[in-house]
Amino acid sequence: MSSEKITAEKRTEFGKGAARRIRRDNKIPAVIYGHGADAIHVTLPGHETTMALKHHGQNALLELDIDGKTQLALTKQVQVDHIRRVIEHIDFVAVKAGEKVTVEIPIVTVGDAAPDTLVTVEHTTIAVEAEATHVPESIEVSVAGLEAGAQILAGDITLAAGLSLVLDAQALVVHVSASPTAAQVEAALESAEAEAGIVHEAPADEAAAE
Template identity: 50%
Template sequence: MSEVIIKAEARDAFGKGAARKIRREHKVPVVLYGHGTDPRHLTLPGHELLLALRTPNVLIRLQGAVDELALPKGVQRDPIKGFLEHVDLLLVKRGEKVTVDIPVTVAGEVADGILDQQLVSVSVEAEATHIPTGVEVDVEGMEVGAHVNAGDLKLPKGTSLVTDPETLVLHVIAAPTAEAAEGEAAEGEAAEAAPAEAAEAAAE
């Protein structure tokens, strides 16, 4: 995993007003914690941090006010506009093992039926500077009834699974027949009609 270098500035102003001022300057308030140290309050450039966070479990090399390696552990975004409001970073060291969630992606096409993916990420333990970007499952040619559990995933060397190995990641299920689809539609219509009929009966 490559490192993303971002310049960090010390932050000594706190509260909502100070945070708004920081964001107006296109920066993001950040807290760096971990290893039993006191939390350190920093400010990072917003655009650079936003680009870095597009990579899951990105390793950030902070330079400037601090010279540390960190992983994002908490990201707060504006619910409407989506800009970064606040980020928590976890201090890590080279050689240290960390537990993170990595995405599960799918490659290929099933032979028949419908692919039902139950799990989009799994928890793994990996060396802080060698966290895999994700794990891929090849479903090419899978037929109805085939399934993949977490323990079946092929993780990179040096990475161990934390998620229960028996957890279902994905399986192939039979496509509904035309009759079954019509039956479900009829049930839905009946369910929608029931409240209206009950209201009419009560009114009489």
Template identity: 45%
Template sequence: MSEVRISAEPRTDFGKGGARRTRRAGKVPAVVYGHGEKPSHISLPALDLAAAIRKGGANQLISVEVSDGSRVLVIPKDIQRDPIRDDIVHADLIIVKSGETITTDIPISFVGEAEKGGLVVHELNTLSVEAEATHIPESIEVSIEGLAIGSQRYVREIEVPEGIVVLTDGDQVLAAVSEPRGEVEDEEGESEGEAAE
């Protein structure tokens, strides 16, 4: 995944009041930590951060360039959003280094169509993996093409890019194909009616 550059400023105004003032200025208060470094408090342009998360999701590599001259490579660890407006209100960013292996969750992208008439139920939306910090894919593709009614696709059956180690239990179901409920109920209704006759 390619990195996104975002300019940041050191933050010295703390507490709820300081955070509110930062947000009113169109910025997001954030904390950068990891690798034994002392946590640093910064503010990031809200629009730039939101665009980066939209582009690469929760594992987007961000090169944070602080106005004091420091530069650090991070990925989002925790993004807090306003429950009503869905704006980002705070970000925890963890420092990563090239070549370093980290554990993270990667979204699953289901492709293809199951057997006609089948109802696909997605049991998992993400996979827990171990991957090199600067080579985390945006998503892992799982094909359900032609999956028959009554069958399932398991974690152990998927192929992942080289260098990715799946930590999610291989026996877990990713997706299952079942008969639509309405049809089952109709059949039961008919059999009950026939029995009554």
């Protein structure tokens, strides 16, 4: 896992008003926590930071240049305006090379299960312990050829060297079931509509006959 080098500016203004002014300048307010020190409040370049997070995923590691000093920062929480699709705020954890951290890694299924089956991912991420500078962007889980009824538990997943499972080994991560038939889908829809109190009007010809 490589780190992106980004120049950050320390900020002394806080609150919603200050955050809005920062975002108007196409920058992002952020906070760096960790290692027993006071939180560091910074401002990051908007486009450069957004692209770094897109390239490296939810656990992006940034190498922040703050007043000439370098700080490794692991992304922990990103607040996004879902209407304008822009980042509003980022929380980081300060880390050091070689340090172990617990992170949630996205699960990606690969391959195709047997025909007429449905693959359900019960845990979209799994918690693992990893070196801060070697956090993978995702963990692949193969479902190739799996038949209905197959299950993949957390403990069944092969992790890369240096990763340790934190999630309960018996936790169900992926489940393969038989695809529902058209009749089952229709019955489920009718049941849901009945519970919601939805009543469909009879077709005009049926209404006339009555």
